[in-house]
Amino acid sequence: MLEVRxxxxxxxxIKALHGISLRVNQGEIVTLIGSxxxxxxxxxxxxxxxxxxxxxxxxxxxxxxxxxxxxxxVRLGLxxxxxxxxxxxxxxxxxxxxxxxxxxxxxxxxxxxADRERALGLFPRLRERLKQxxxxxxxxxxxxxxxxxxxxxxxxxxxxxxxxxxxxxQIVQTIFxxxxxxxxxxxxxxxxxxxxxxALRVAHRAYVLEVGRITMEGAAAELAQSDEVRKAYLxxx
Amino acid sequence: xxxxxxxxxxxLIALGYTMVYGILKFINFAHSDIFVLGAWMSYTxxxxxxxxxxxxxxxxxxxxFVLVAVGVAGGVYALVGRLRLGKIPSGAWxxxxxxxxxxxxxxxxxxxxxxxxxxxKLVAGGVILLVSMLTCGxxxxxxxxxxxxxxxxxxxxxxxxTAIGVSLFLQNVGQLDWMFGTRPQGMPALLPDKVLATFxxxxxxxxxxxxxxPIQVRLxxxxxxxxxxxxxxxxxxxVFHTKLGRAMRAVSFNERNAAxxxxxxxxxxxxxxxxxxxxxxxxxxxxxxxxSGLGQPAxxxxxxxxxxxxxxxxxxxxxxxxxxxxxxLLIGLAEMFVKAYQSPAVVDIYVFGIxxxxxxxxPGGLLGRVGVEKV
Numbered sequence: 001m002l003e004v005r006x007x008x009x010x011x012x013x014i015k016a017l018h019g020i021s022l023r024v025n026q027g028e029i030v031t032l033i034g035s036x037x038x039x040x041x042x043x044x045x046x047x048x049x050x051x052x053x054x055x056x057x058x059x060x061x062x063x064x065x066x067x068x069x070x071x072x073x074v075r076l077g078l079x080x081x082x083x084x085x086x087x088x089x090x091x092x093x094x095x096x097x098x099x100x101x102x103x104x105x106x107x108x109x110x111x112x113x114a115d116r117e118r119a120l121g122l123f124p125r126l127r128e129r130l131k132q133x134x135x136x137x138x139x140x141x142x143x144x145x146x147x148x149x150x151x152x153x154x155x156x157x158x159x160x161x162x163x164x165x166x167x168x169x170q171i172v173q174t175i176f177x178x179x180x181x182x183x184x185x186x187x188x189x190x191x192x193x194x195x196x197x198x199a200l201r202v203a204h205r206a207y208v209l210e211v212g213r214i215t216m217e218g219a220a221a222e223l224a225q226s227d228e229v230r231k232a233y234l235x236x237x
Numbered sequence: 238x239x240x241x242x243x244x245x246x247x248x249l250i251a252l253g254y255t256m257v258y259g260i261l262k263f264i265n266f267a268h269s270d271i272f273v274l275g276a277w278m279s280y281t282x283x284x285x286x287x288x289x290x291x292x293x294x295x296x297x298x299x300x301x302f303v304l305v306a307v308g309v310a311g312g313v314y315a316l317v318g319r320l321r322l323g324k325i326p327s328g329a330w331x332x333x334x335x336x337x338x339x340x341x342x343x344x345x346x347x348x349x350x351x352x353x354x355x356x357x358k359l360v361a362g363g364v365i366l367l368v369s370m371l372t373c374g375x376x377x378x379x380x381x382x383x384x385x386x387x388x389x390x391x392x393x394x395x396x397x398x399t400a401i402g403v404s405l406f407l408q409n410v411g412q413l414d415w416m417f418g419t420r421p422q423g424m425p426a427l428l429p430d431k432v433l434a435t436f437x438x439x440x441x442x443x444x445x446x447x448x449x450x451p452i453q454v455r456l457x458x459x460x461x462x463x464x465x466x467x468x469x470x471x472x473x474x475x476v477f478h479t480k481l482g483r484a485m486r487a488v489s490f491n492e493r494n495a496a497x498x499x500x501x502x503x504x505x506x507x508x509x510x511x512x513x514x515x516x517x518x519x520x521x522x523x524x525x526x527x528x529s530g531l532g533q534p535a536x537x538x539x540x541x542x543x544x545x546x547x548x549x550x551x552x553x554x555x556x557x558x559x560x561x562x563x564x565x566l567l568i569g570l571a572e573m574f575v576k577a578y579q580s581p582a583v584v585d586i587y588v589f590g591i592x593x594x595x596x597x598x599x600p601g602g603l604l605g606r607v608g609v610e611k612v
Contacts, residue, residue, distance in 0.1 A: 048496075048497060049496075050493055050496060050497070069496075069501075070496035070497065070502075071496055071498075071499045071500055071501045071502070074496075074497065074498065074499030075499055079497075079499075080497050082493070082494050082497050086491070086494040086497065088486070088487050088490050088491070088494070089490075090486065090490055091483070091486060091487075095483055098480070098483060099483055099484075099487055099498045099500075100498065102480065102483075102484065102498050102499050102500055103498075103499035149498075153498070153499065
């Protein structure tokens with residue numbers, strides 16, 4: 001579904017990605033784990049078109065999107081729920097959700113309403129807060145809002161950037177359960193995480209990113225057993 | 238009343254400052270020149286439409302020439318794109334759009350002409366207002382494309398300096414002979430004016446004294462204030478209750494995240510400029526109706542007016558649309574009270590005094606928020 005080939009990205013003179021390749025197949029949850037500054041967010045931003053690669057290519061369903069502007073990429077069904085939650089705090093929860101449907105034509109009103117209901121079904125807490133401004137939500141609620149909003153855009157492939165960042169362990173559990181639910185209902189997911197423990201538990205396959213290079217890849221369950229991953233990311237000696 | 242009318246005009250201009258600041262976080266110093274352009278444009282259009290007095294200007298020919306040129310360029314570009322890429326490039330669409338927009342303005346001039354002939358001054362005035370708004374919309378659009386867009390990623394100071402440059406450019410081009418020239422002109426009175434009602438006031442009150450002045454409700458003030466309030470309500474509705482408005486607010490908060498929502502950021506920014514320029518043009522037209530003497534485009538009076546509108550935007554809280562409206566009204570009212578009770582000469586002291594006071598007490602402006610942005 002998504003194929004990244006030998007992607008190199010620079011910030012000015014600094015090389016952020018030294019040529020990474022990865023693929024996401026239809027129906028999978030794939031996770032990209034790595035520590036701070038490894039280039040995880042850079043990868044997602046480049047896929048979404050916010051950054052332009054220096055070389056390499058990104059194929060979505062066989063067509064190159066390396067020169068497609070970000071708002072067009074969303075229209076293709078490649079939707080990102082940004083890092084740091086990225087909700088618009090000056091708008092209400094409801095308005096944020098409506099922004100999720102920005103790319104969908106008014107003629108789909110019925111379908112949009114249905115998707116909105118489904119998203120609110122996944123995150124019942126948002127329903128109580130529809131008229132509240134998004135800035136007043138707790139961190140976990142903002143994360144839920146960002147994910148719900150992305151779902152209303154009707155993604156074929158959902159990109160999640162650090163959904164567990166800064167959240168209490170209990171809420172992280174809830175969020176990951178929902179990630180699994182979203183996937184079970186047919187949405188393919190590329191999950192970027194620092195929380196390798198949780199990410200490897202929900203994902204089918206995983207890539208390990210270290211300072212701009214992919215150092216390991218494989219089935220998530222296998223990687224979770226490997227010594228290097230355990231030592232570096234799971235906190236087992 | 239006078240104060241309300243002038244205040245709502247300030248508010249219209251202030252909106253343009255505040256919207257652009259809200260989205261791009263820089264002060265568009267050229268905005269007050271768009272306002273001047275709006276006033277002069279309506280004068281020129283009135284001439285083209287057959288208003289007999291006043292100095293003829295050559296600008297109409299030039300505008301027509303530029304429109305045709307842009308249209309032809311757009312057509313050629315579209316054709317080349319179609320042949321070489323198999324699709325019409327978006328740049329060609331832009332050119333065609335600009336030229337088409339201009340031509341509809343030209344068509345409206347003819348309409349205004351017919352209305353003049355039929356002695357329908359008020360309607361003609363409305364059409365002229367529309368033409369002036371359309372033209373300034375195009376100018377605002379082009380400014381953003383040509384001057385600001387290439388600097389989107391540049392440090393903010395560069396953009397600010399560019400804005401000052403654009404402002405000087407507009408002022409001086411406006412003075413060229415084939416544009417508006419350097420002679421002050423009188424704006425034709427297109428809107429009817431009469432005293433609708435007078436109430437209050439001590440008998441025999443004289444201006445400048447502490448006597449309570451009678452309040453005169455003038456038709457022109459009602460029309461000017463009414464038009465600007467209608468425009469502001471329309472804008473408020475657009476920004477707070479439509480999909481496009483949500484997109485504008487999203488871009489204003491965070492361009493990157495807005496793009497991730499599938500919002501075409503560049504288009505939204507262009508649209509904001511067009512909107513601001515159109516409001517400024519409307520203010521220019523109405524201002525010309527209220528004070529019919531038009532000084533030359535670089536005259537100090539214009540600069541000062543633009544500056545006061547900017548003050549209004551800051552007082553209300555820059556970046557805040559409702560704040561700009563409030564600030565404009567406040568400044569307008571304050572001005573008129575000072576004029577009536579003290580002296581027109583000291584008005585500016587109070588205006589800038591209010592600015593300083595508000596900034597001391599509420600640095601973010603009346604409705605502004607001093608934001609530590611939450612990440």
